[in-house]
Amino acid sequence: MIQCDRCGKVLPPGSTKYLIVIQATADFDGFFGIEDFKYSSDLELEKLIQGLSREPDGKAMKDVFEKKALILCPACKKAFMENPLRDKKRDPLANGRFLH
Numbered sequence: 564m565i566q567c568d569r570c571g572k573v574l575p576p577g578s579t580k581y582l583i584v585i586q587a588t589a590d591f592d593g594f595f596g597i598e599d600f601k602y603s604s605d606l607e608l609e610k611l612i613q614g615l616s617r618e619p620d621g622k623a624m625k626d627v628f629e630k631k632a633l634i635l636c637p638a639c640k641k642a643f644m645e646n647p648l649r650d651k652k653r654d655p656l657a658n659g660r661f662l663h
């Protein structure tokens with residue numbers, strides 16, 4: 564049984580539904596701050612690598628790249644596309660304009 568990931572509405576086979584794919588990628592702008600140079604020595608670099616090895620699996624990867632997929636019903640897809648960042652001033656759920 565497929566359900567809308569936002570409102571929980573059951574989406575029977577053949578019903579209209581949308582696959583929303585969200586991808587976040589670290590955006591390196593080419594700027595290095597003074598903090599970045601503390602890892603310029605081999606000793607500091609080794610400490611950094613040891614620290615990363617103690618982190619939960621996949622955390623370092625999620626820090627630079629993460630992808631999620633959602634299934635949404637038509638109403639939730641419309642609301643999501645109109646206000647993906649859930650700006651309360653623009654959220655149709657916040658003022659009762661959103662109807663299922």
Ligand SMILES: [Zn+2]
Pocket residue numbers: 567568569570571572635636637638639640
């Ligand atoms: Zn929905």
